[in-house]
């Protein structure tokens with residue numbers, strides 16, 4: 001299969017085909033995910049939790065992200081590679097973000113992901129104009145856990161919902177290719193997805209109406225020992241192998257059987 005490009009995602013969205021995304025951190029799993037049809041592999045700073053054993057993503061460094069991005073990129077043939085910019089590597093200024101995004105792109109990323117709402121629009125425009133595709137991440141933004149006071153649903157009241165809609169629009173207008181929404185009520189995430197023309201959406205705990213879905217690999221194969229949030233599903237249940245579980249995940253995203261109401265808010 002040929003490597004996926006940004007234009008392929010525009011075609012998938014136009015055809016109503018859902019985009020299947022999983023996190024990925026090493027070369028062997030990258031090859032497995034690739035052959036099972038995962039469209040985008042996200043080198044997530046969730047590696048701070050699932051690989052490093054931290055209780056948040058805050059200790060993850062740019063060097064860690066470069067290392068794991070390189071590992072994943074050496075295992076991938078078809079999947080598009082998105083890498084998280086870690087806490088503190090992009091918030092200071094557009095110039096700081098560009099300098100650090102360039103390192104992730106040099107390590108093999110095809111796109112970077114940045115947490116934050118409309119206040120990140122200027123930075124996103126700066127990156128996009130300079131050749132760095134960007135996914136914006138709104139709703140529950142784990143790097144802000146200390147400000148948010150925990151990992152909980154966002155956009156649950158009218159004021160929060162209105163701000164989130166404005167954020168999504170501003171991020172699209174700044175040139176973000178995708179807006180990722182984490183722990184957002186399904187109805188709101190569906191409304192935001194329908195309201196965006198240029199940008200696609202990727203959901204995690206954001207209902208079935210997003211343009212694509214993402215899960216943390218270690219959650220969906222039942223390996224992570226911590227508490228599993230409502231929005232995840234262990235695809236190893238009833239599967240004969242990890243390949244089978246990942247193939248079932250991709251199929252469930254494409255046929256919209258995942259996420260179900262029980263995984264949504």
Ligand code: KIV
Pocket residue numbers: 023042043044045046047084180182204214215216
């Ligand atoms: O780091 C990560 O895995 C993520 C997903 C949960 C979206 O950002």
Ligand code: NA
Pocket residue numbers: 044045046057084
């Ligand atoms: Na992340």
